[in-house]
Amino acid sequence: MARDPEHAPPPRRRNWRAILPPEVYRITREGGTEPPFSGRLLHEHRAGTFACACCGAPLFRSEHKYDSGSGWPSFYAPAEGARLDLREDRSHGMIRTEVRCASCEAHLGHLFDDGPPPSGKRYCINSLSLSFVPDTPDTPEETR
Ligand SMILES: [Zn+2]
Numbered sequence: 001m002a003r004d005p006e007h008a009p010p011p012r013r014r015n016w017r018a019i020l021p022p023e024v025y026r027i028t029r030e031g032g033t034e035p036p037f038s039g040r041l042l043h044e045h046r047a048g049t050f051a052c053a054c055c056g057a058p059l060f061r062s063e064h065k066y067d068s069g070s071g072w073p074s075f076y077a078p079a080e081g082a083r084l085d086l087r088e089d090r091s092h093g094m095i096r097t098e099v100r101c102a103s104c105e106a107h108l109g110h111l112f113d114d115g116p117p118p119s120g121k122r123y124c125i126n127s128l129s130l131s132f133v134p135d136t137p138d139t140p141e142e143t144r
Pocket of ligand 1: 052053054055056057101102103104105106
């Protein structure tokens with residue numbers, strides 16, 4: 001942790017390649033996708049917050065997580081006050097909505113309109129783009 005956050009570089013200019021594990025770098029900074037059913041947070045059912053793997057900004061909450069069957073952690077809504085950046089993504093011959101962390105521009109996943117009520121939304125997010133922080137302090141924290 002920087003001792004003087006006032007003079008730390010802004011998140012989007014940090015040297016992420018040097019900071020992040022290679023697999024996290026590939027997903028979050030190069031827009032990669034982890035293989036389905038590979039993510040360690042797919043079956044995370046504890047109460048807690050899913051934060052950006054790069055900058056730690058809170059993005060999703062356990063109460064909005066559901067099993068979509070897609071093989072990726074899925075949420076029907078972002079955490080209250082989460083700063084997400086939604087962009088049109090025309091890669092791979094599809095028009096999709098890309099979901100990024102608005103604080104550091106990390107690629108998180110995609111947003112689809114086939115989610116459950118009440119929102120009808122499905123935030124399909126890579127495990128590698130998230131770090132889980134359990135609400136109960138004595139619950140062991142997941143390591144990256
Ligand atoms: Zn971030």
